[in-house]
Amino acid sequence: MSFRIVVLAKQVPDTRNVGKDAMKEDGTINRAALPAIYNPEDLNALEMAIQMKEKIEGAEIIVLTMGPGRAAEVVRESMYRGADGGFVVSDMKFAGADTLATSYTLSMALRKLAPFDVVLCGRQAIDGDTAQVGPQTAEKLALPQVTYAESLVSVDAKSVTIRRRLERGVETMKAPLPCLITVGSSAKECRPRHAVRVMTYKYAATPSEMAASTDERRKAKVAADKRLQIGEWTANDLAAEPERLGLAGSPTKVKKIDNVVLVHKEAKSMDTSDKSINELMQELLASHIIG
Amino acid sequence: MNNVFVYCEVTEERGIADVSLELLSKGRRLADTLGRQLEAIVIGHNVPDLEKTLYPYGVDMIHYADDARLFPFTTLPHTSIVVNLAKELQPEILLFGATTIGRDMAPRVASNLLCGLTADCTSLEIGDHEEAKTGTVYKNLLYQIRPAFGGNIIATIVNPKTRPQMATVREGVMKKEIYKADYKGSLRKLDVNKYVDPADFACQIIDRAIEAQKVNIKGAQIIVAGGYGVGSRENFKLLYELAELLGGEVGATRAAVDGGFIEHERQIGQTGVTVRPKLYIACGISGSVQHRAGMDQSGKIISINTDPHAPMNAIADYVIKGSLLDVLPKMIKYYKENSK
Numbered sequence: 232m233s234f235r236i237v238v239l240a241k242q243v244p245d246t247r248n249v250g251k252d253a254m255k256e257d258g259t260i261n262r263a264a265l266p267a268i269y270n271p272e273d274l275n276a277l278e279m280a281i282q283m284k285e286k287i288e289g290a291e292i293i294v295l296t297m298g299p300g301r302a303a304e305v306v307r308e309s310m311y312r313g314a315d316g317g318f319v320v321s322d323m324k325f326a327g328a329d330t331l332a333t334s335y336t337l338s339m340a341l342r343k344l345a346p347f348d349v350v351l352c353g354r355q356a357i358d359g360d361t362a363q364v365g366p367q368t369a370e371k372l373a374l375p376q377v378t379y380a381e382s383l384v385s386v387d388a389k390s391v392t393i394r395r396r397l398e399r400g401v402e403t404m405k406a407p408l409p410c411l412i413t414v415g416s417s418a419k420e421c422r423p424r425h426a427v428r429v430m431t432y433k434y435a436a437t438p439s440e441m442a443a444s445t446d447e448r449r450k451a452k453v454a455a456d457k458r459l460q461i462g463e464w465t466a467n468d469l470a471a472e473p474e475r476l477g478l479a480g481s482p483t484k485v486k487k488i489d490n491v492v493l494v495h496k497e498a499k500s501m502d503t504s505d506k507s508i509n510e511l512m513q514e515l516l517a518s519h520i521i522g
Numbered sequence: 523m524n525n526v527f528v529y530c531e532v533t534e535e536r537g538i539a540d541v542s543l544e545l546l547s548k549g550r551r552l553a554d555t556l557g558r559q560l561e562a563i564v565i566g567h568n569v570p571d572l573e574k575t576l577y578p579y580g581v582d583m584i585h586y587a588d589d590a591r592l593f594p595f596t597t598l599p600h601t602s603i604v605v606n607l608a609k610e611l612q613p614e615i616l617l618f619g620a621t622t623i624g625r626d627m628a629p630r631v632a633s634n635l636l637c638g639l640t641a642d643c644t645s646l647e648i649g650d651h652e653e654a655k656t657g658t659v660y661k662n663l664l665y666q667i668r669p670a671f672g673g674n675i676i677a678t679i680v681n682p683k684t685r686p687q688m689a690t691v692r693e694g695v696m697k698k699e700i701y702k703a704d705y706k707g708s709l710r711k712l713d714v715n716k717y718v719d720p721a722d723f724a725c726q727i728i729d730r731a732i733e734a735q736k737v738n739i740k741g742a743q744i745i746v747a748g749g750y751g752v753g754s755r756e757n758f759k760l761l762y763e764l765a766e767l768l769g770g771e772v773g774a775t776r777a778a779v780d781g782g783f784i785e786h787e788r789q790i791g792q793t794g795v796t797v798r799p800k801l802y803i804a805c806g807i808s809g810s811v812q813h814r815a816g817m818d819q820s821g822k823i824i825s826i827n828t829d830p831h832a833p834m835n836a837i838a839d840y841v842i843k844g845s846l847l848d849v850l851p852k853m854i855k856y857y858k859e860n861s862k
Contacts, residue, residue: 246671334633358671361641362625366597367633375725376597378626392728397622399534400732402594406725482638482684486651486665489676498835503844508852511824511840516860520801520822521744521768 234290234388236280237344239337239352239368240273240309242302246357267301269308272353274421276414280351281313281422283386291315293347295340297325297333303437306461310432311424318344318462319437325466327478330359334367336476339469341372349391350411354379365413375410381417435459525561525583526553527613527686529604530576531623532566532593534732538575540740541619541693548646548696549617550580555648556662558614561585563607565600567593573709580701582708589714591723594730595623598722601630606717608635613686615664617646620690632688638681639688640666644695644796644815651680663687669792669815694740694796737771737787744770745799747790747817750777751806751827752846758783760850761805767857773797775813791816805846809834826850 244265277294284290294309294317296302306317320340328336341350350369355362362378369376377393384392384403392405396417406412434452436459441450453459466476474480501507515521526549531539546562553560559582564572567590576584587603600623608616608631616631618624620642632639645667651660664687666679681687739745746765752758758772765772773790774783790797791813802820807813809825809832817823818837825838826846835841842849 329638330629331633331636331638334629359641360670361629363629363632363639363641366626366629370601370630370633376626376630377725378597379622395622397732400730402727402732403729404596404725405728410725482636482681483640483666483679484651484653484682485677486680487678489678498838498841500841500843503842503848503852505852507842508849509856511842512853512856512860515801515822516857521857521861 234283234287235344235347235349236283236290236292237341237347237350238273238277238280238292238294238309238314239350239365240277240294240296240305241270241353241356242267242296242298242305243270243356243358244268267304269305270353270356270358272355272414272416273305274353275416275418276351276353276412277309277312277314278419278421279380279383279412279414280349282383282419283349283391284313286383286386287388293317293344295320295337295344297321297336297340300437300439303440303461307432307435308424310435311429312421313425313428316458316462318464320464320469321439322465322476324473324476327481328476329481329483330361330363330367331482332476332478332480334364334371335480336466336469336471337364337368338371339471340464341368343464343469346409348388348408349386350374350409352411352413354413354415362413365411369411372411375406376413377404377406377410378413380412380414382419432459435461437461437463439463523612524614524685525559525611526550526556526615527561527563527608527611527617529616529618529624529628530562530564531619531621532564532569532595536566536569536593538564538569538572539619539621539693540698541621541624541691543575543579544693544696544698545617545619545691546576546579546581547699547701548691549615550701552615552646552648552664553580556614559583561611561613563587563604565592565595565603567591573707577705577707578700578703580705584707584709585712586709587712587714587717592714594727596723596725596727597626597630598725599718601627601634602719602722603712603714603717604631605634607712608686616686616688618688618690620692624690628688628690635684635686637684637686637688638679639690640668640679641690643668643689643691644676646689646691646696651682653682658682664689669811692796694798697798737785739771739773739788739790740795740797742771742797743800744768744803745773745790745797745801745817745820746770746803746805747773747775747807748778748783748805748846749775749807749813750781750783751808752778752783753806755783757847760846760854764803764850764854764857767854768801770799770801773817775807775810804834804838805850807834808832809837 381396530542618628798819
């Protein structure tokens, strides 16, 4: 029995560790100073995919990532932890895509991967925090969705049961397959790399990477082993409508960007003496802010 | 046609969620600016006092889908109803709470209608937009303002061409305010079967365990908040004492929560709740961008910190340089002696 699990993963700048050199002097973001990482919640999604694979014989995990060529790193990282293969969707035409254009692109790529049984992705990416691409992709493919997944309860050939984490509690939901699941950060962390898998898959590469490589040994290895061949698709391969891609296909436009600069108000500074504190309290009481 | 719409969430207790009432308040202002009407979409089952609750917020029309299968919320039927209503009524603006419900369904609605959607807006305004390339001017667009890139920038987003202009807003960001206590709108009950497909009920809720909200820091007028600088769970007791005395609540930063000093539900900031109290007393809080994003709309801010260069001091109205362990007992003492 074949059971195909697709994980949507994204390479993101690490916005959680914004150091001093992350902002340039003119107040814009210095992207070069931010390391590119595997979007954290996509790793939670990968873990859930691996758990599904363990429950269903013959299941395979395919990772799909959209981004520049270097995003192939995300596919390799997934392979080290348990994925069986992957595709990088990359094209200059995708540049400037908002979530609608991104979900269109991903949905076209997923159509090429059909038939699949489950699509898993992180709830949101840390560079945008929108949590929109998962549900938008599901809508384009008319798939039911389960968002905010925390743990896998059960899965079989026809359905999946998932525990969801909501603001004020939990909910267990059973959805028919195929469906799309977005996994939150409260879900189990992804297992670490597997040493044997690293030894095998470190050679895996996309055709572009192969073309740019001068390592003949690696080239020969990849050519001889299908598992090491990471797929690469452009807009043409997806048969996508050009006007729905990238900036052209994005209804939201950025009108203005303001860097967060502290607005300095006229602050009243004081020491910790009884007199100072008493005066402050008196002022707050007099202005009815407290009392 | 072309009115301002708000999707109103039905809570566990069969009321209308606060975030929806906040959005109606904002929606009323936007509608007034545009000279349009305000319409509410309510999807649920047996929601009592619907008209009495919603009209005072200036709602002109309630579209009510009432069916036992529509509560608790599931994605597909709610999405279908909103999508079909939008196709029928062509909203100018469509707003959702940035809750697990709003963030689950709004993207699907936008994806279906091929519209732009901006998540987690912190401010919504009406204004014009000139497209730099073509010089085309779009009048009266919805400015969707939100922090991005981990809170390091604030972006203003517009959707010049697509309608509705869609946005989600977190609870506590907009102010809930009665428009007119005796305002009267009208109620339209939807024929649910015309809006949903039986296949929309494919997902089944097997079990639910939802707790009543325990802590209500969002609604507190006074918040005494502590950061990592408070130092221990024991020291937090001082904050509780002052908060209780002033009739306020205790809040915390992520660092204090991660440090195990206090429970997560009191976390304020980008990954916690957003608050806008009259008075915010920041104790040992350096003031990261993420934390400030959740409290910088506070009326008055007092920053108590041993570090005179803490970023929090830059947005504070009063800066007390010193230890909270000195300052809080003095505040408590003065208040006990001098309040009536």
